[in-house]
Amino acid sequence: MPKITFTILLHHLAINFLPLRHAIILFSYPAPLILLIEMTSQHSWFRGPELRSIVFDAPTPSTWIVLKRVNEHEHRKDPDHSAISYASVKYLCKKHGDTNKIAFVKIYKQLPHLGTESDDYTTRAKQARAWTPPELVAYKTLTDKQSKVTPRLLEYREEEQDSSALIPAGFLVSFVWEQVPGVQLGDSLGAKVFWDMSPDQRHNIREVFKNKTIRETETIGFRPLFSGPSHLVWDSASGNLFMVGFRQWIEVKPTPWSEAKSYWFDLAKPPKKVNWSEWGNEPDTSNWKF
Incomplete structure (x- = not known):
């Protein structure tokens, strides 16, 4: 019997009281299979004594004092899937010796695939691989290309987990990017x-x-995958508008200006009835709110 597959993206949805960031669920006939779940999890993969400071050796030695834990995300894959499973945690920090230097520190670590947490050491170790988070790729590229409208990457480190970890020799990646000045223009x-x-x-x-x-x-x-006002920070003192939040992003190319781009980030409001066929070109904005 042929397999019929449908992919559904559930964005900002709560299922069974678990606050999902989003989930990609693959419905296969005759049996359903969940391939990927990403959530802001109530279960922490970063247990143990509360982290007080984080040390980096390169490009210059630095120590970052943890002010608070901001959030965690969990990204789990089915064991038959070719991609990786991981968890990440984000901290707000200040630099030791320079209390005016505020930044975010992110740690990514590899996790076992769904349902393999209790497998033996050798089986779990076979899942180990090197991996650079797309978020680090984005901040490193933006910084290397001297972007003036995104946060600068300050430090990063890529290493392996030790032999006692759930994934021995699995990836463990940490990096720091600056907190830009200004006010966030909105939220979800x-x-x-x-x-x-x-x-x-x-x-x-x-x-x-x-x-x-x-x-x-x-x-x-680069552009954040889910465009919106939470990705914009306005610094009235400098007159700069920063784009932030590159945990998930898409690759883009320059395109001619359209007010549709303002709409993506909620900087313009079209009327309720819009002729969507116009969006391939320049929409009529005569009755939009600006």
């Missing part, structure tokens, strides 16, 4: 901060977004 519910600003302020932000932020990030080739 919309750009409330942005729309509470004066019309002149909103106009200034949109102009910077159009002429600098989106142009520079597209030129380098």
Whole structure:
């Protein structure tokens, strides 16, 4: 009997009281199979004594003092899948000896595939592999290309887990990027901060977004996978609009300006009824809210 497969992306959905960030579920006929689950998990893969500081050796030795744990994410794969399973944890930190230097530290570590946590040492060790998180790839590339509208990568380290880990010799990756100054324009519910600003302020932000932020990030080739106002930070002191949040991203190429790009980040509001056929070109924005 032929297999019929459907892939569904569930975004910001809670299932069985587990707060999912998103899940990709593969429904196969005749039997369903979950291939990937990614969530903000209530189960921590970073147990043990609370982390107080994190040390990096390169490019220059530095120590980062943990201020708070921001979040954790879990990314699990079916054992028949070719990709990897991992967990990540994000900390807000300050640099030792320079309390004005605030940054985020992210740690990624390899996990056993779904259902293999209790397998023997040798079986689990076979899953070990080297891997560079896409988030590190993004920040390193943006920094190497001297982006002025994204956070700078400050330190990073790629190593292996020890023999007592769930995945002996599995990847363990840590990196630091700066916390940019300014105010976040919104969250997953919309750009409330942005729309509470004066019309002149909103106009200034949109102009910077159009002429600098989106142009520079597209030129380098990155955009967050789920565009939205949570990815924009406005620094009124410098007049700079930063794009942040590259845990998940897509590769892009520069395209001509369209107000549709403002809409993606909730910097413009079309009327409820929109002629979607226009979105391949420049939509009629005469009755949009700016």
